[in-house]
Amino acid sequence: IVRFLLDNGARVNAQNAAGSTALHLVAGFGTTETARLLLESGAAPDLEDHHSHTALHVAATNGNEEMEEEEEEEGVDMRMRNYRGESPLHCAINGGHLRIASLLLEKGADIDATDKFGDTAL
Known part of the structure; x- marks a missing residue:
């Protein structure tokens, strides 16, 4: 269907309406x-939804390991913040x-990064 x-x-x-792209939706459940098809077709992996979530945030939140690995291969910025x-x-x-946390750390995620609080x- 996506190809069509x-x-x-x-x-x-x-x-x-929530600012999510097809890649955000696939990151959670696809x-x-x-x-890969979306990325090869020009999907921007760093686009943010209305909560400043990138597709990588969605994949990490939902435990979608395959998607997380795919986005890392595309060079997604792991420093993006929601x-x-x-x-x-x-x-x-x-x-x-x-x-997923282990994979992110292997790829250079900052273990000392703090949120707004x-x-x-950890």
């Missing part, structure tokens, strides 16, 4: 194949997704 929509003029970075000042690492830890992810 893209082939027929769908805007890959269109945002819904497949790596769909994410409206609470949380990095994707904060989101992974808060969601109990330790495997001064809290680190």
Whole structure:
């Protein structure tokens, strides 16, 4: 369906009323194949929704390991912060997704980064 929509003029970075793009939705509940298709079609992985969540924040929050790995390969900025000042690492830890937290740390996420309340992810 995604391929059909893209082939027929769908805007890959269109945002819904909450500011989410197709990549945000796929980050939470989709497949790596769909994410790759969106990224290859020009999806911007650093676009933020109305809560300043990037697709990587969504993947980390929802425990979508495959999506998290796919976005890292695209060079997504792991320092991006949501409206609470949380990095994707904060989101992974808060969601109990330790495997994703480990992957983020392996890729250089800042373990000492603080949110707007001064809290680190740990």
